[in-house]
Amino acid sequence: MSGPLGPSLAPYVRSSRTLSKWLKPVATWYANLSGYRKVGLVYDDLLVEERPDVQRALSRLTPREAYDRAYRFKRASHASVLHKDLPQSEWTKPEEDVRYLKPHVLEVVKEDQERHVWDTINVARK
Template identity: 40%
Template structure:
C-alpha cells in the first residue's frame, strides 16, 4: 500500500524545493530521529511486500547497520510506556468509580424498619 506524497511534485520545482528544505530539516531535527541515529529510510514501514524484497537486496553491511540503528533506537529510554501505565491506572480508577454503589445514611431521627 502506498501513501500519497507531495515529494515528486516538490522535487520537480527547484524554487519550491529551496523553500521546503529548511522546513523539512527543522521538522526532522525536532522529530528526534537524528538524535537516535536513524535515517529517513529506516522509517519506511516494513510490512509491505515490496519493502521486504528491497530489504533482501541490501548489502550485508548496510543490512547490519540498519538493524544496529533500529535496535539502538528501540533501546533508548522509555518515553511512552510510563504514559500507557498512567492511562491504564486512570481507566481502572474510572471503572471502579463508575461501578461504586453508594448507600445513603439514615437521618438520626428516623427509625429502622425491621
C-alpha cells in the first residue's frame, strides 16, 4: 500500500509469526526513540496535513476526535516551547497509540480511486 500512509510491509509482517516476534521489539524501540509519545502525540498526528486526501479525512473526524487532536497538538507545542518532555505519567502509552485517522484516509483514497474509474470510463454506443 502506498499513498498518504506510505508503503507498508505491516500486513506481511503480521502474517508471519516469526517475523512479528522478531520485529515487534525493534518497532517498539523505534517508536519510543522517535519521541512523539513523550510529548503526548499519537502516530496519526504525524501525517502530513497538506495533502488533500488527508485534509478530507481530517474533516471526517468526530468532534471528540478533532478536539482530542487539537489538545494533543497544543500540549505538544507547549512542551516544545519549554524544551521539556511531558512527565512520564502523561506520555502516550503504546496501547493508547491507535490509528484513529487511518480508516478515514483509506476511505478517502478508495473514493478517489472509484471516482477516477468512473471519470475515465469509456461509454460505447451499441
